[in-house]
Amino acid sequence: MALASRQREKQEPITILGIESSCDETAAAVLRRDRQRTEILSSIVATQLREHTPYGGIVPEIAARAHTAKIDTVIRAAVDEAGINYVDLDGVAATSGPGLIGGVITGLMCAKGLALALDIPLLAVNHLEGHALSPRLTEKNYAFPNLLLLVSGGHTQLIGVHGLGDYTRIGSTVDDALGEAFDKTAKVMGLGFPGGPKVENLAATGDAGTYDFPRPYSGTDHANFSLSGLKTAVARAFDSSDKSGQAKADICASFQQAVCDIIVDRIKNAIPIYRKQLKEPESSHRLVVAGGVAANQAIRSVLVDVCEQQNFRLIVPPLKYCTDNAAMIALAGLERFEKGQSDPLNTRARPRWPLDEQAAKSDPVSGCGKKGAKS
Numbered sequence: 001m002a003l004a005s006r007q008r009e010k011q012e013p014i015t016i017l018g019i020e021s022s023c024d025e026t027a028a029a030v031l032r033r034d035r036q037r038t039e040i041l042s043s044i045v046a047t048q049l050r051e052h053t054p055y056g057g058i059v060p061e062i063a064a065r066a067h068t069a070k071i072d073t074v075i076r077a078a079v080d081e082a083g084i085n086y087v088d089l090d091g092v093a094a095t096s097g098p099g100l101i102g103g104v105i106t107g108l109m110c111a112k113g114l115a116l117a118l119d120i121p122l123l124a125v126n127h128l129e130g131h132a133l134s135p136r137l138t139e140k141n142y143a144f145p146n147l148l149l150l151v152s153g154g155h156t157q158l159i160g161v162h163g164l165g166d167y168t169r170i171g172s173t174v175d176d177a178l179g180e181a182f183d184k185t186a187k188v189m190g191l192g193f194p195g196g197p198k199v200e201n202l203a204a205t206g207d208a209g210t211y212d213f214p215r216p217y218s219g220t221d222h223a224n225f226s227l228s229g230l231k232t233a234v235a236r237a238f239d240s241s242d243k244s245g246q247a248k249a250d251i252c253a254s255f256q257q258a259v260c261d262i263i264v265d266r267i268k269n270a271i272p273i274y275r276k277q278l279k280e281p282e283s284s285h286r287l288v289v290a291g292g293v294a295a296n297q298a299i300r301s302v303l304v305d306v307c308e309q310q311n312f313r314l315i316v317p318p319l320k321y322c323t324d325n326a327a328m329i330a331l332a333g334l335e336r337f338e339k340g341q342s343d344p345l346n347t348r349a350r351p352r353w354p355l356d357e358q359a360a361k362s363d364p365v366s367g368c369g370k371k372g373a374k375s
């Protein structure tokens with residue numbers, strides 16, 4: 001029987017292996033769905049932090065080699081921890097973009113090999129869709145439609161999520177991603193990598209009123225971000241400071257305050273755009289926040305306030321599902337599997353892959369939420 005018809009006839013439970021390798025985490029997870037209950041049977045994440053730390057950022061060549069070295073063991077560990085055998089799998093989902101091409105190819109090729117050997121469908125997942133759906137792993141209140149704030153090391157976007165595969169771009173960065181701004185701020189001051197947690201920790205002992213860093217696009221009515229000027233302002237402030245621990249803390253606190261103000265300002269602009277895009281009027285609204293920067297407590301706290309003011313329910317996945325993981329990739333694959341979707345074995349790895357293809361065509365720079373991205 002052909003794969004697609006077997007897929008449609010498949011009775012519950014459905015068991016999917018997910019693979020994630022688009023940046024600096026090699027991850028695999030097994031998800032099982034039974035009567036709408038989704039259970040995370042395993043979620044293994046092998047970080048490459050040690051490999052990249054000496055360089056103060058992710059080195060693509062090192063990332064690609066590390067994925068190749070780790071991926072077999074990580075997949076094996078996810079299957080073992082789930083207490084299943086490979087033959088119990090109904091489908092294999094892998095991040096097929098966007099991301100660092102070496103890593104994406106590594107994960108996708110493993111998924112293709114498994115799909116071929118086990119004669120099960122391949123599900124080529126957009127990494128951003130994984131982040132968008134990640135709260136659904138644990139959050140009962142998650143529902144479509146919702147307004148998604150995706151803030152990671154590679155992406156900064158505000159997206160209307162209307163259903164599986166139905167996304168509209170509302171705002172996007174025209175230069176750096178927010179996580180990148182945190183990482184660069186930390187690098188300038190020699191705080192280490194990844195910068196987000198280091199900056200957040202130091203900010204707790206600083207005075208946020210010390211520096212008045214720029215809030216680009218403040219006063220405009222669109223919802224795009226521009227963050228590269230912030231990095232330059234931080235570098236200048238550090239250069240002219242006494243470089244003491246207190247000066248660093250004050251810079252971190254002022255930087256984080258600027259970021260919080262920027263996010264609130266952009267969300268306030270995004271909300272009316274999102275409301276206009278809704279196909280039907282909604283009685284309650286949801287703001288979903290995903291991506292590694294969502295771990296930041298100061299940002300979470302301003303999001304709580306803005307949601308209260310705007311009458312939105314705030315949905316943030318637990319920390320381990322905010323950052324890159326394979327459970328979110330398995331989930332996106334599972335949802336596509338249930339709709340009878342699958343991808344051919346000649347599916348390409350895509351370094352650029354916007355969620356809203358239409359927006360990316362009409363506005364190639366900000367369409368992708370990644371600096372200089374063309375598609």
Ligand code: KG4
Pocket residue numbers: 023151152153154155178179180182183194195196197200291292293294295296297322323324
């Ligand atoms: O989603 P993620 O794990 O990987 C990407 O897809 O990029 O996000 C990683 C980013 C890094 O830039 C890191 O500095 C940032 O998330 N990050 C934070 C915090 N924890 C991680 N940024 C601000 N505050 C944090 N506590």
Ligand code: ZN
Pocket residue numbers: 127131152291292323324
């Ligand atoms: Zn990510």
